[in-house]
Amino acid sequence: MHFRVQTDEINYGLGMVTRAISPRPVKQVYDGVLIETTEDGLQLTCTDGEMSIKAQVSALVEEEGCALLPARLFAEMMRKQPAGEVDVQVDERMRAQIRSRGSNTSIACMMADEFPDIRDVSGEYSVILPCKRFRDAVSKVIFAVSTDESRKILTGILMEVYAEETLLVGLDGFRLALQKIKAQNVIGGEKDHIHAVAPGKILGEVSKMLPDSEDDAKIVFNSSHIMYEFGTVKVYATLLTGEFIDYQKILPSAWTTEAMVVRDSFSDAIDRCSLMAREGKNNLIYLKLLPEGRLEMTANAERGDVHEELEIGFEGSELSIAFNSRYLTDIIHNIGDDRIRMCFNSNVSPCMIKPVEGDEFTFLVLPVRIFNR
Numbered sequence: 613m614h615f616r617v618q619t620d621e622i623n624y625g626l627g628m629v630t631r632a633i634s635p636r637p638v639k640q641v642y643d644g645v646l647i648e649t650t651e652d653g654l655q656l657t658c659t660d661g662e663m664s665i666k667a668q669v670s671a672l673v674e675e676e677g678c679a680l681l682p683a684r685l686f687a688e689m690m691r692k693q694p695a696g697e698v699d700v701q702v703d704e705r706m707r708a709q710i711r712s713r714g715s716n717t718s719i720a721c722m723m724a725d726e727f728p729d730i731r732d733v734s735g736e737y738s739v740i741l742p743c744k745r746f747r748d749a750v751s752k753v754i755f756a757v758s759t760d761e762s763r764k765i766l767t768g769i770l771m772e773v774y775a776e777e778t779l780l781v782g783l784d785g786f787r788l789a790l791q792k793i794k795a796q797n798v799i800g801g802e803k804d805h806i807h808a809v810a811p812g813k814i815l816g817e818v819s820k821m822l823p824d825s826e827d828d829a830k831i832v833f834n835s836s837h838i839m840y841e842f843g844t845v846k847v848y849a850t851l852l853t854g855e856f857i858d859y860q861k862i863l864p865s866a867w868t869t870e871a872m873v874v875r876d877s878f879s880d881a882i883d884r885c886s887l888m889a890r891e892g893k894n895n896l897i898y899l900k901l902l903p904e905g906r907l908e909m910t911a912n913a914e915r916g917d918v919h920e921e922l923e924i925g926f927e928g929s930e931l932s933i934a935f936n937s938r939y940l941t942d943i944i945h946n947i948g949d950d951r952i953r954m955c956f957n958s959n960v961s962p963c964m965i966k967p968v969e970g971d972e973f974t975f976l977v978l979p980v981r982i983f984n985r
Contacts, residue, residue: 613649613677614701617669619693619712625656625667626687628845631817633683634660644722645683649676657730658683663814664730668844675701680724681708689717730848733839735832737806739773741795743822743829743842749780749791750819752946752973757812758784765854768809771831773797775804781859782812787939788859788962788976789946808833809852818847863976864964867955871901872925872968875952878907879944881920882937885911888918889937896980897937901956903930911937933959934982943975 629645637643638661646657653671657664679702689710690698698712706721750769758766763785770781778793799806810833818840822829829842833851840847885897892913900908901924909920933956943965955964959982965975 613647613679614675614699615649615654615671615673616697616699617654617671619690619695619698621669621671622654622656622698623687623690625654625669625844626683626690628667628821629656629658629665630683630687631821632658632660632663632665639726641680641722641724641727643683644680644724644727645686646678646680646724646727648678649673657727659728659730661728662811662849663817664728664848666730666846666848677702678724679706679708680722680727681719682722686719689719732846733832733834733837733848735839736834737773737800737808737832739771739778739795739797739831740828741778741793741831742826744824744826745793746829747819747822747824749793750815752791753780753782753789754812754816754819755942755946756782756784756787756789756975757816760784765809765852765856767812768852768856769812769815770807770809770856770859772805772807773799775799781856783857783859783976786936786978787943788862788974789943790859790974792972807856808838809854809856810838811849811852814847814849821845821847862962863974864955864957864962867928867957867964869901869928869931869956870926871907871954871956873907873922873952873954875944875947875950877922878952881909881922882941882944885909885918885920886937886941888913888916891915894980895937896934896982897940898932898934898982901926901931901933928956931956931959932982933963934980935963935977936980939977943977947973947975 642660648655654669656667693712701709708719708721710717753769757769766784772779775797778795780791782789822842832839836851838849838851889895889897889911898910905924905926907922907924911918949967951968953966953968959979962976962978
């Protein structure tokens with residue numbers, strides 16, 4: 613195998629595919645990057661057995677072939693090359709010779725016999741979403757995904773595809789995050805929607821890789837696998853199996869208390885209260901919603917206490933309620949709207965947070981039961 617490639621081209625591709633390399637690979641071949649020549653240049657592939665990533669790289673192929681190289685070493689070596697063209701040739705001793713402007717490096721290839729054959733997902737379904745909107749939606753859901761491996765299905769993100777929108781849902785039993793992406797989708801057959809549960813960890817990596825653009829990201833999936841395709845990159849994963857919680861049943865359809873708050877002021881007050889709450893034993897923030905349109909927020913610890921007052925829009929009954937400060941902070945920091953609605957039924961029922969207008973997002977957070985306060 614012999615090819616010539618620009619350093620910026622191959623460094624981009626390596627930066628994408630090496631995200632699949634595990635710090636502790638379960639197989640030696642999972643520590644490598646497979647480089648294959650194609651009609652258009654090179655195809656780079658890395659996998660950890662759960663997530664696989666391929667990237668196409670433009671290159672001038674002098675001699676066809678393939679080689680498995682130590683991924684981290686090769687990627688670091690390419691990053692250290694001077695800008696411009698790099699010449700890579702694998703000789704009969706299975707050593708890759710890397711030459712560029714006076715630099716000559718030799719790296720031993722790895723045995724590629726056990727490297728898995730990663731094929732494109734021939735999906736029953738496909739969805740096309742703008743990269744930026746898909747990336748943003750994932751980033752605002754991922755915090756609510758469970759890390760408890762004993763409830764494997766909740767470590768994933770539910771994707772529901774309807775004719776005019778795609779929904780992403782994450783929940784961990786304490787909070788729920790839902791984001792809607794308006795887009796026209798084609799759903800075959802008589803179904804009103806299709807769905808899949810993708811591993812949250814892998815989808816989180818995909819969101820970091822997606823460009824900040826309105827270019828399309830294509831998502832292809834079937835009953836067992838999913839593939840994300842954007843630009844010259846493809847990411848593959850196995851779908852999670854099992855019954856995802858029916859989140860529609862836990863979203864309240866009516867409420868007895870509603871508050872309209874200015875997000876920035878509310879967020880700043882939460883941040884100040886959180887500083888003190890973290891010093892306490894229970895990490896709680898206490899909210900009191902008053903009919904005269906006032907929200908009181910407090911947090912206390914041995915080292916001191918914080919008291920905040922905000923003007924709010926208010927409808928319904930007076931309410932005192934407490935939340936884990938981290939759960940509340942995670943939600944507020946993932947909202948970009950200037951004003952938000954907070955809906956309550958009691959101090960032991962979930963609080964629902966929505967936009968003042970529309971339904972682009974919905975968050976749900978469970979309160980902490982409080983006594984004698």
